Amino acid sequence: MARRSGFGTQLQAARRQEITPEMEKVSAKESVPAEVIMQRIAAGTVVIPANPAHRNLDPVGIGSGLTVKVNVNLGRSPTSSCLSEEVEKVRSAIRYGADAVMDLSTGPGIDSVRLAVLEASTAPVGTVPVYQAAETVERFEDLSEDDLLGVLSKQAVQGVDFMTIHAGLLRSHIPLASRRRIGIVSRGGALMARWMMAHERENPFYSRFDEVLRIAAEHDVTLSLGDGLRPGCLSDASDEAQFAELDTLGELTRRAWDAGVQVMIEGPGHVPFDQIESNMKRQKQVCGGAPFYVLGPLVTDIAPGYDHITGAIGATMAAFCGADFLCYVTPKEHLGLPDLEDVRTGLVAFRIAAHAADIARRHPGARDRDDRMSDARFRFDWETQFSLALDPDRAREYHAMTLPAAEHLKSEYCSMCGEKYCAMRNSAIATGRKNR
Amino acid sequence: MARRSGFGTQLQAARRQEITPEMEKVSAKESVPAEVIMQRIAAGTVVIPANPAHRNLDPVGIGSGLTVKVNVNLGRSPTSSCLSEEVEKVRSAIRYGADAVMDLSTGPGIDSVRLAVLEASTAPVGTVPVYQAAETVERFEDLSEDDLLGVLSKQAVQGVDFMTIHAGLLRSHIPLASRRRIGIVSRGGALMARWMMAHERENPFYSRFDEVLRIAAEHDVTLSLGDGLRPGCLSDASDEAQFAELDTLGELTRRAWDAGVQVMIEGPGHVPFDQIESNMKRQKQVCGGAPFYVLGPLVTDIAPGYDHITGAIGATMAAFCGADFLCYVTPKEHLGLPDLEDVRTGLVAFRIAAHAADIARRHPGARDRDDRMSDARFRFDWETQFSLALDPDRAREYHAMTLPAAEHLKSEYCSMCGEKYCAMRNSAIATGRKNR
Numbered sequence: 041m042a043r044r045s046g047f048g049t050q051l052q053a054a055r056r057q058e059i060t061p062e063m064e065k066v067s068a069k070e071s072v073p074a075e076v077i078m079q080r081i082a083a084g085t086v087v088i089p090a091n092p093a094h095r096n097l098d099p100v101g102i103g104s105g106l107t108v109k110v111n112v113n114l115g116r117s118p119t120s121s122c123l124s125e126e127v128e129k130v131r132s133a134i135r136y137g138a139d140a141v142m143d144l145s146t147g148p149g150i151d152s153v154r155l156a157v158l159e160a161s162t163a164p165v166g167t168v169p170v171y172q173a174a175e176t177v178e179r180f181e182d183l184s185e186d187d188l189l190g191v192l193s194k195q196a197v198q199g200v201d202f203m204t205i206h207a208g209l210l211r212s213h214i215p216l217a218s219r220r221r222i223g224i225v226s227r228g229g230a231l232m233a234r235w236m237m238a239h240e241r242e243n244p245f246y247s248r249f250d251e252v253l254r255i256a257a258e259h260d261v262t263l264s265l266g267d268g269l270r271p272g273c274l275s276d277a278s279d280e281a282q283f284a285e286l287d288t289l290g291e292l293t294r295r296a297w298d299a300g301v302q303v304m305i306e307g308p309g310h311v312p313f314d315q316i317e318s319n320m321k322r323q324k325q326v327c328g329g330a331p332f333y334v335l336g337p338l339v340t341d342i343a344p345g346y347d348h349i350t351g352a353i354g355a356t357m358a359a360f361c362g363a364d365f366l367c368y369v370t371p372k373e374h375l376g377l378p379d380l381e382d383v384r385t386g387l388v389a390f391r392i393a394a395h396a397a398d399i400a401r402r403h404p405g406a407r408d409r410d411d412r413m414s415d416a417r418f419r420f421d422w423e424t425q426f427s428l429a430l431d432p433d434r435a436r437e438y439h440a441m442t443l444p445a446a447e448h449l450k451s452e453y454c455s456m457c458g459e460k461y462c463a464m465r466n467s468a469i470a471t472g473r474k475n476r
Numbered sequence: 477m478a479r480r481s482g483f484g485t486q487l488q489a490a491r492r493q494e495i496t497p498e499m500e501k502v503s504a505k506e507s508v509p510a511e512v513i514m515q516r517i518a519a520g521t522v523v524i525p526a527n528p529a530h531r532n533l534d535p536v537g538i539g540s541g542l543t544v545k546v547n548v549n550l551g552r553s554p555t556s557s558c559l560s561e562e563v564e565k566v567r568s569a570i571r572y573g574a575d576a577v578m579d580l581s582t583g584p585g586i587d588s589v590r591l592a593v594l595e596a597s598t599a600p601v602g603t604v605p606v607y608q609a610a611e612t613v614e615r616f617e618d619l620s621e622d623d624l625l626g627v628l629s630k631q632a633v634q635g636v637d638f639m640t641i642h643a644g645l646l647r648s649h650i651p652l653a654s655r656r657r658i659g660i661v662s663r664g665g666a667l668m669a670r671w672m673m674a675h676e677r678e679n680p681f682y683s684r685f686d687e688v689l690r691i692a693a694e695h696d697v698t699l700s701l702g703d704g705l706r707p708g709c710l711s712d713a714s715d716e717a718q719f720a721e722l723d724t725l726g727e728l729t730r731r732a733w734d735a736g737v738q739v740m741i742e743g744p745g746h747v748p749f750d751q752i753e754s755n756m757k758r759q760k761q762v763c764g765g766a767p768f769y770v771l772g773p774l775v776t777d778i779a780p781g782y783d784h785i786t787g788a789i790g791a792t793m794a795a796f797c798g799a800d801f802l803c804y805v806t807p808k809e810h811l812g813l814p815d816l817e818d819v820r821t822g823l824v825a826f827r828i829a830a831h832a833a834d835i836a837r838r839h840p841g842a843r844d845r846d847d848r849m850s851d852a853r854f855r856f857d858w859e860t861q862f863s864l865a866l867d868p869d870r871a872r873e874y875h876a877m878t879l880p881a882a883e884h885l886k887s888e889y890c891s892m893c894g895e896k897y898c899a900m901r902n903s904a905i906a907t908g909r910k911n912r
Contacts, residue, residue, distance in 0.1 A: 117894045146897050174896065218907035221847065222854040222900065227893055230902035237906045272899075273850035274835065274843055312843075313796055313836035339792065339832035341846035341853075344861065345870035349785055349825050353832060356775065356789045360749055374853065374861075375871060376878040376891040389785050396775035396789060399710065400749035407710055407748075410777035411657065414709035417777075417810065418658040425780065425810075434781035435811060442812040455812040457663055458553045461582050461607065463708075464658065466616070466666035470673045471654035 049260040050090065052300040054082035062088045066101035071405065080104055084293070085329045087302040089140070089164040089262035093199035098162040100139050102304065103331035107403060108359045108394035111166070111333070111367045112138040112387050115145030116153060117377045123153055129383045130160040136387050136431060140202075140365075142166040150175060154198060164201035166264060170228050180231045181238035188235075188244055189251055196259035203261055204228060204306065205252060207245035208288040209268035211236045216281035222272050225309075229268020249292060253299040262302040264333055265289045270309035273341050277311045278319060290326040297328075304331040304365065307358075311337040316354060320361035333365040334358045338373075347373035348382075352389040359397030366390050388431045395430070418464055419476050420452045452476075485696040486526065488736040490518035498526045502537035507841065516540055520729070521765045523738040525576070525600040525698035529635035534598040536575050538740065539767035543839060544795045544830035547602070547769070547803045548574040548823050551581030552589060553813045559589055565819045566596040572823045572867060576638075578602040578803075586611060590634060600637035602700060606664045616667045617674035624671075624680055625687055632695035639697055640664060640742065641688060643681035644724035645704035647672045652717035658708050661745070665704020685728060689735040698738040700769055701725045706745030709777050713747045714755060726762040733764075740767040740801065743794075747773040752790060756797035769801040770794045774809075783809035784818075784825040791826055795833030802826050824867045831866070854900060855912050856888040888912075 047053065053060050059074045063081070066088055067074035080086035086103035102109050112133040114126055126145070133141055143150075143157040143165060150172055158165050169191040174180050176187070192203065206228045214233050217224050224230040232243055245252055256263050269285040271277040289305050296303035305327045311319055316337060323332050336351035337358060343350045351369035359366060370378035370386035378386065398406035409428055416424035422439065429435040439448075442455035452475060453462040468475045483489065489496050495510045499517070502524055503510035516522035522539035538545050548569040550562055562581070569577055579586075579593045579601060586608055594601050605627040610616050612623070628639065642664045650669050653660050660666040668679055681688055692699050705721040707713040725741050732739035741763045747755055752773060759768050772787035773794060779786045787805035795802060806814035806822035814822065834842035845864055852860035858875065865871040875884075878891035888911060889898040904911045 117891055117897075146894060171897065180902070214906060217903070218909060222850050223903035223907055223909065225899045225903070227897050227899045227902075230899040230906060231897070233906035234902045237908075273853070274846050275850055313792060313832050314838070340828060340835065341849045342831065342864055343824070343828050343866050345865065345867050345874050346824055346828060349788055350828050350832065352785055353789050353792045353829065356749060357793070372874055372877075372892065374890070374892070375874040379877075388779070388782055392776060392779050392782060392786050393789065395778065396749050396786065399776060402750070410710050413777045414658050414711055417709070428778055429781065430779050431781050438781050438808055438811040441808075441815075454810070455553055456808065456810070458582060460610065461553075461663050461667070463661045463663045463666040466663075466670045467653070467659035467661070470650060470666060470669035471659055472673075473654060473659065 049257055049300050049302055050081050050088045051302050054078045062090045062099040065099050070101060070106050072105060077101060083329070084297050084303070085331065087262050087304055087331055089166070089201035089302070091196065091199045091201045091259050091261055093197065093259065094158055094165060094201055096159070096162055097164060097201065100164055102365045104329065104364065106364070108397050109139035109365045110387065110390045110394050111140040111142055111365060112383060113142045113144050113367065114157065114383065115143045117146055123156055125380070126153055127156050127160050129380055130157055132380055132384055133387055134161065134163060136384055137391050138163055138387055140164045140166060144168055144171065146171045146175070148175065154195070158199050166202040166204065167195055167200050168204040168228050168266070169195050170206070170231055174231060181235050183235065185244040185248065189248060192252065192255045196255055196261050200261060202264050204264045204266040205245050206232050206266040206268040207243065207249055207252065207292055208265055208285045209233065209243055210246060210288060211242050213269060213281055213284050216284055217269055220279065220281060221275040224268060225272025226266065226268045226270055228266055232268060249295060253296060253301050256301045257299055260302070262304065263296055265292055265303060265305050267306045267308065270307065270335065271311065273310050274312050277308060278315050282308065286323060286326050290328070293327045293330045304333050307332055307334040307363065308337045309335060310341060311339070311354060313339045313354065313357060316357045317361045320358055320363055324362050331364040332362060333367065334363045335367040336369050338369065344374045345371055347371065348386040348389040352393040355390055355393035356396050359394060360400045366394055391430050420464070422449045485693055485736050485738055486517050486524045487738050490514045498524045498535040501535050506537060506542050508541060513537060519765070520733050520739070521767065523698050523740055523767055525602070525637035525738070527632065527635045527637045527695050527697055529633065529695065530594055530601060530637055532595070532598055533600060533637065536600055538801045540765065540800065542800070544833050545575035545801045546823065546826045546830050547576040547578055547801060548819060549578045549580050549803065550593065550819065551579045553582055559592055561816070562589055563592050563596050565816055566593055568816055568820055569823055570597065570599060572820055573827050574599055574823055576600045576602060580604055580607065582607045582611070584611065590631070594635050602638040602640065603631055603636050604640040604664050605631055606642070606667055610667060617671050619671065621680040621684065625684060628688065628691045632691055632697050636697060638700050640700045640702040641681050642668045642702040642704040643679060643685055643688065643728055644701055644721045645669065645679055646682060646724060647678050649705060649717055649720050652720055653705055656715065656717060657711040660704060661708025662702065662704045662706055664702055668704060685731060689732060689737050692737045693735055696738070698740065699732055701728055701739060701741050703742045703744065706743065706771065707747065709746050710748050713744060714751050718744065722759060722762050726764070729763045729766050740769050743768055743770040743799065744773045745771055746777060747775070747790060749775045749790065749793060752793045753797045756794055756799055760798050767800040768798060769803060770799045771803040772805050774805065780810045781807055783807065784822040788825040788829040791829035792832050795830060796836045802830055827866050856900070858885045
C-alpha cells in the first residue's frame with residue numbers, strides 16, 4: 041500500500057483528519073480504533089516511523105496507549121562482522137519479535153549494509169547519520185556543516201524510517217559533561233562535542249535545525265532526538281548535563297511539531313532503579329508527551345556480560361512509568377560487538393520487559409497469552425507451551441536437555457520435580473480437578 | 477567460633493541483650509553496629525540462620541537495614557543429577573556470591589546429598605523437610621503426622637540452618653485454591669494439601685506447630701514459613717487463597733516469636749509488576765516486619781528459557797519495596813532441573829537484582845563498586861573492570877571473543893565501537909580530560 045507522493049507526514053495527515061493506510065494497519069495490530077491513532081498522532085503522543093521509500097515496511101505505532109515496542113541495534117563495527125552476518129541478524133531479530141531495527145554500522149561500506157538491512161527488514165529501520173559522515177574523513181572535525189546535514193538527505197532518500205539526531209547537545213552543555221565521572225558516552229554525542237570544540241561553533245544540528253526539519257518532513261523521517269548527554273554510569277544519572285540537554289530536547293520537540301515532523305525523544309542510559317520513575321515523568325512533562333525511547337536503562341554498572349538483564353530490569357520499570365519504546369542491550373554491552381546469539385538473547389530479554397510493562401499498565405488483552413500459557417502448563421501440554429513462549433526454540437531445547445525422548449512430550453511432569461513431587465499433579469489430586 | 481551449648485536461639489540471646497559471635501560477624505560484614513543487629517533480631521526484623529551444628533558456617537544476616545540476600549536452590553531430582561554434581565553446584569554458587577543454599581533434593585539418597593552440601597557450604601543451608609519424608613512411602617498420604625514431624629528433628633541435628641515449613645496452608649484454604657487457574661504450584665504445599673484431603677484432617681504443621689517450634693528453638697533452626705499457596709501464574713496472583721494463607725503466616729510469625737524462634741516468610745511466585753509493591757507492603761504489615769523471602773516473582777508467564785530474567789525483574793522491584801531475601805530462578809525454570817551453568821546464570825541475574833535494590837534503597841556504600849567500575853571504564857582499565865564484575869570470568873571471556881589478543885587488554889576501545897567512534901575517547905578529546 042504505497043502512499044501517494046506529496047502526501048506529507050503522518051502528523052500532517054492526522055492534523056487534516058486523514059486516516060492513512062499506515063494508521064489503519066497500526067489500528068488493526070493494536071486493536072485501537074484508527075480515529076484514536078489519528079488523534080494521538082495529531083497530538084504528537086504517537087508516531088508511525090514510515091518512510092514511503094521503505095517499500096516492504098509493515099508499519100509500527102509507538103507511543104501513548106499502544107503496546108511497548110522494542111528496538112534492536114545492529115550493524116558492523118570497524119573491527120568486526122560482515123554484511124551477510126548483519127542481514128542474518130536482521131532476520132533473526134524479526135523472527136524473535138523486534139519492532140524496529142537500527143543499523144548502527146560504522147567503518148567502510150556502510151551504504152551497502154544499510155540498503156541490505158532496509159531490504160531485509162519489514163520493521164522500521166533507524167540510523168545515526170553522523171556515523172556515516174564520520175567515515176569520509178580522518179578526523180570528525182574535518183567535516184563541514186554541510187557534510188553533516190548532507191548525510192541526512194542521502195539516507196532519507198534510501199528509505200530510513202527514523203534517525204537519531206543529536207541536536208540537543210549544545211556547546212554550553214560541554215563543560216557540564218566534563219565535570220562528570222565518565223563524560224559523554226553517546227557515540228554521536230561525543231563526536232558532536234568534539235566537532236563543536238574544534239570549530240568553536242554551536243552544534244549545526246541545532247543551529248540549522250530548520251533544515252533538518254525540512255528533510256524530515258519531505259521524507260516523513262521520524263526524528264529520534266538523541267540524548268548525547270545520557271548518563272553512562274549510575275554516578276552521572278539525573279545530573280545537570282542530562283537535564284540541560286532534556287530542556288533543549290523539549291524545545292526541539294515543539295519546533296518539530298510546528299514543522300509537521302514526527303518526533304520521539306531518547307533517554308538514559310544508566311539510572312539507579314529508584315530514579316527511573318522521576319526521570320520518565322520529567323521527560324514526558326518537558327517534551328509534551330512525545331514518545332520516549334529509552335536505552336535500558338541499566339540499574340547497575342557491575343554486571344558486564346549480563347547487561348541485557350540489568351537493562352531489562354530498568355526497561356520494565358521505565359515502560360511501567362511511561363516509556364514507549366525500548367532499545368535493547370545485549371550481553372556483550374561494554375565488552376564487544378554482539379553476535380547473532382547475543383542479538384537473540386538481548387531481544388528476548390527486552391521483549392520480556394515490554395510485555396511485563398504492557399501487563400502492568402493494564403493494556404487490554406495483554407495477559408491473554410500468559411493465561412493460555414498457564415492453561416497449557418496445567419494440562420502438561422508441552423507443545424502449546426513451546427509455541428506460546430517468547431523463544432519457542434530455546435524452551436524446547438531446554439526441556440529436551442534432561443528429557444530428550446519424544447515420549448516425554450506426553451509426560452505429566454518435567455525433570456525439575458519429577459512425577460511424584462509434581463505440584464500440578466498433586467494439586468489436581470488434592471482439589472479433585474483433572475489436569476487433562 | 478562454636479557457640480556454647482544451651483545458648484538458645486539468636487532471638488533469645490538478643491532479647492537478653494547478648495551480642496553473639498554470629499551477630500559480631502554479621503555486624504562486621506554489613507558495617508552495621510552489633511548493637512543494632514541485636515536490636516533488630518530482638519524485634520524479629522532480622523534473622524541469622526545459624527544452626528550450631530553447621531560447623532563451617534560463615535553467618536549471614538537477613539532483614540531490615542541489611543543488604544539484600546540471594547538464595548540458590550540446588551539438589552537432585554528423581555530423574556537427574558548426581559551427588560558430585562550437586563557439590564560442584566554448591567562450590568560454584570559460593571564462588572559467584574550466593575548468600576544461602578537450599579538443598580531441595582528429592583529421590584533416593586538425599587541424606588548423603590544434604591550432608592555433602594552442609595560440608596561444602598559456608599553459606600547457611602536450608603531444606604524443605606517434607607521432601608525427605610515423602611521418600612519413605614509410596615504415596616505421600618501414607619505418612620503419619622509423627623513421620624512428618626520426625627524429619628524436622630533429624631535434619632536439625634544434621635545442622636540445617638533454615639527450613640521451609642508449609643504450616644500456613646490450612647484445610648479450609650484448599651477450596652480457594654481449587655478455584656484457581658492452575659491450583660497449587662508449591663511442591664510442599666501440594667503434598668500437604670493431598671495429605672489433608674486424604675486424612676480429612678488439619679495440616680499437622682499447623683495443628684502441632686508448638687512441636688515444630690520446640691525443635692526449631694532447640695537447634696536454632698530459622699523457620700521459613702512456606703507459601704504453599706503462592707500464585708503460580710499471573711492470573712492467580714493476589715487472590716483470596718494467597719492472602720488467606722498470608723493471614724495464617726502472620727499468626728504463626730507471632731507464635732514463633734513468642735517461642736523465641738527466628739522466622740522469615742516466603743512469598744510469591746508469579747505477580748504482575750504493578751502488584752508487587754502492594755504485595756510487599758501487605759506482607760510486611762501482616763507479618764509484623766519479619767524478613768520477607770520471595771521466589772522471583774516472575775512478571776510474565778510466557779518466557780520459559782528466560783525465567784531468570786523475568787524473575788530478576790520482579791525481584792528487583794520486590795526488594796526495592798521491602799523484600800529482604802531473594803530466591804533465584806534459573807533459565808530452566810518450568811522446563812527441567814538446572815545444570816551447573818544454569819545455577820551460575822540464575823545466581824548472577826539475582827545478584828544483579830539484589831545489588832540494584834541495595835542501590836535504589838540507598839544502602840550506605842552500595843554504589844561504591846559501581847563507581848570504581850565506571851572509573852575503570854573511563855581509564856580503559858580492562859583488568860580492573862573484569863575483577864569488579866559480578867561474573868569476572870564471563871566478562872573476560874566476552875571481551876576476548878572479538879579482541880582475543882593480549883595486547884587488546886591495553887587498547888583504549890573495544891570492538892563495540894572501535895577506536896575512531898569510541899565515545900570515551902572522543903569525550904575526553906572534547907572535554908580536554910585524559911582517560912589515563
